[in-house]
Amino acid sequence: MSEGGAPDALLAEATAGSRRALGRLITIAESGGPSADALDRAMVGRPGPGWIVGIVGAPGVGKSTLTGRLAAGAAGGRPAEGAPRVAVIAVDPSSPLTGGAILGDRIRMQGLGDPRDVFVRSMAHRGAAGGLAGAVPIAVRVLGAVGVEVVIVETVGVGQIELEIVHVADTVIAALSAGWGDAIQASKAGLLEVADLLVVNKADRHGAADAVRDLEQMLDAGTATALGPDETWRPPVLTTVATAGTGVAELWTAATAHRAWLIATDRLARRRDDRRRHEIGRRAIDILAHEVDQRVAALGPTAAAATPEEAARRVVRQVRAGGD
Amino acid sequence: MTPDGLPIRILLAKLGFDGHDRGLKVIARSLRDAGCEVVYLGLRQTTESVVIAAEQEDVAVIGISMHNAGHLTLGPMMVQAVADAGLDIPVIIGGIVPAADVPTLKAAGIFDVLGPGTPLETVVATVHAAAAAHPGSSV
Ligand SMILES: Nc1nc2c(ncn2[C@@H]2O[C@H](COP(=O)(O)OP(=O)(O)O)[C@@H](O)[C@H]2O)c(=O)[nH]1
Ligand SMILES: [Mg+2]
Numbered sequence: 001m002s003e004g005g006a007p008d009a010l011l012a013e014a015t016a017g018s019r020r021a022l023g024r025l026i027t028i029a030e031s032g033g034p035s036a037d038a039l040d041r042a043m044v045g046r047p048g049p050g051w052i053v054g055i056v057g058a059p060g061v062g063k064s065t066l067t068g069r070l071a072a073g074a075a076g077g078r079p080a081e082g083a084p085r086v087a088v089i090a091v092d093p094s095s096p097l098t099g100g101a102i103l104g105d106r107i108r109m110q111g112l113g114d115p116r117d118v119f120v121r122s123m124a125h126r127g128a129a130g131g132l133a134g135a136v137p138i139a140v141r142v143l144g145a146v147g148v149e150v151v152i153v154e155t156v157g158v159g160q161i162e163l164e165i166v167h168v169a170d171t172v173i174a175a176l177s178a179g180w181g182d183a184i185q186a187s188k189a190g191l192l193e194v195a196d197l198l199v200v201n202k203a204d205r206h207g208a209a210d211a212v213r214d215l216e217q218m219l220d221a222g223t224a225t226a227l228g229p230d231e232t233w234r235p236p237v238l239t240t241v242a243t244a245g246t247g248v249a250e251l252w253t254a255a256t257a258h259r260a261w262l263i264a265t266d267r268l269a270r271r272r273d274d275r276r277r278h279e280i281g282r283r284a285i286d287i288l289a290h291e292v293d294q295r296v297a298a299l300g301p302t303a304a305a306a307t308p309e310e311a312a313r314r315v316v317r318q319v320r321a322g323g324d
Numbered sequence: 325m326t327p328d329g330l331p332i333r334i335l336l337a338k339l340g341f342d343g344h345d346r347g348l349k350v351i352a353r354s355l356r357d358a359g360c361e362v363v364y365l366g367l368r369q370t371t372e373s374v375v376i377a378a379e380q381e382d383v384a385v386i387g388i389s390m391h392n393a394g395h396l397t398l399g400p401m402m403v404q405a406v407a408d409a410g411l412d413i414p415v416i417i418g419g420i421v422p423a424a425d426v427p428t429l430k431a432a433g434i435f436d437v438l439g440p441g442t443p444l445e446t447v448v449a450t451v452h453a454a455a456a457a458h459p460g461s462s463v
Contacts, residue, residue, distance in 0.1 A: 020411065023382035031330055099331055100356035106377065107366040115376045122381060124331070124361045 007042040014146040017082050025142045030135035049144035049151045054169030061177035062201040065242035067154045068109030071118045078117045083147040087119040090154040094124040136168050166194045167278045171258045177202040183214035195235050196258050203239035291319050332455045334385040337365035337374050339398050348389045358448040371405035384455040390419040400432040414454040
């Protein structure tokens with residue numbers, strides 16, 4: 001296999017079914033910098049995946065178990081040649097102190113069956129700059145470019161990260177569990193705003209019916225205010241027992257219905273356009289932030305005549321002028 | 325960290341059907357605290373499932389834990405499976421391995437053997453050395 005920086009060769013190998021080439025491409029994608037840019041350029045004109053499904057929720061609610069089941073069902077085995085039909089990206093937080101991470105989602109994806117049927121990649125969030133909004137979209141483009149049709153992105157629902165999922169996925173499944181807590185917690189965490197579908201997992205446990213009822217009531221309350229007149233999608237609330245596979249087929253059917261709705265109402269293309277704008281905006285901000293940082297570091301003594309606001313405006317003028 | 329400033333990705337797994345993975349979890353946390361990204365496969369893996377995960381995850385190092393005295397068969401089998409897949413990924417073994425068997429394992433291509441009670445700094449240093457010895461690990 002070709003090593004390192006030749007994206008075209010790696011793309012061809014991964015399209016032909018090389019797991020190793022695809023693994024390496026994702027590494028390039030998530031490493032950022034010039035090699036990721038070159039890879040992105042090499043993919044211009046290639047199709048993206050047909051469908052990107054996000055699964056978000058608090059740690060421990062059963063996202064990985066559910067993801068394994070959903071992915072296996074969607075893959076339905078392995079194509080005779082080429083890349084698998086379905087891929088999973090499982091994102092976990094990096095330690096803010098050390099930058100390290102334990103990526104333990106794979107061990108919960110027992111329902112996957114044969115590990116060759118689905119391409120699974122664990123990803124660390126690596127902080128804000130290279131995180132979900134940075135690395136995941138390009139990794140998703142890689143998967144689509146080599147022929148993967150469906151990408152499932154699992155992200156842990158902590159703070160900002162969970163809201164970023166809307167900038168990555170076509171269809172967002174918000175997961176909670178009967179044991180984890182009630183719908184109010186899900187609501188506080190911002191899950192209801194990003195969810196196209198809601199799933200109460202661990203329905204084998206006490207409290208699932210209560211959680212479903214609470215969620216439906218919150219959606220009732222929300223319908224009056226949050227949804228405009230042309231909004232015809234109300235997030236369905238489903239229950240699953242991911243460990244046993246119960247309700248998983250129904251969840252997938254409901255998600256498929258959401259995709260059909262996106263297409264029928266012209267929203268799929270619009271969502272994707274919005275996401276691309278978001279990514280462009282994020283990258284523009286990153287570039288500007290870098291330039292600003294450099295110029296601020298190069299400022300002379302700062303306690304002098306100018307106020308911080310005046311000095312900041314001068315920095316902005318310098319950045320705009322592109323000179324000194 | 326690799327020379328290009330990215331975290332080292334290491335896969336940790338236990339081969340065979342024995343036991344628990346308490347020790348392996350301790351190692352996983354230490355490596356995370358040392359800045360590594362640890363892809364944790366846990367118990368009951370086969371050489372094949374480890375190789376497939378290593379390809380998909382593009383790890384720089386494979387760490388295998390064994391406690392059932394199967395190291396003389398499983399260790400070389402793991403190295404062979406990695407080589408058969410055309411991968412250039414060093415394999416480190418952790419677990420109870422009699423000192424007399426260590427040269428045999430190294431001769432079979434195992435990068436290093438870390439017994440119980442190996443100081444965590446040594447574990448981390450060995451992983452760094454293994455990653456550095458693996459040229460394909462950086463992009
Ligand atoms: N009782 C029960 N346990 C489940 C169910 N789904 C997952 N679990 C367990 O919940 C724990 C966390 O699951 P995991 O998929 O890792 O959750 P994640 O952190 O959201 O990805 C594991 O021990 C699973 O076996 C379920 O439907 N019922
Ligand atoms: Mg998980």
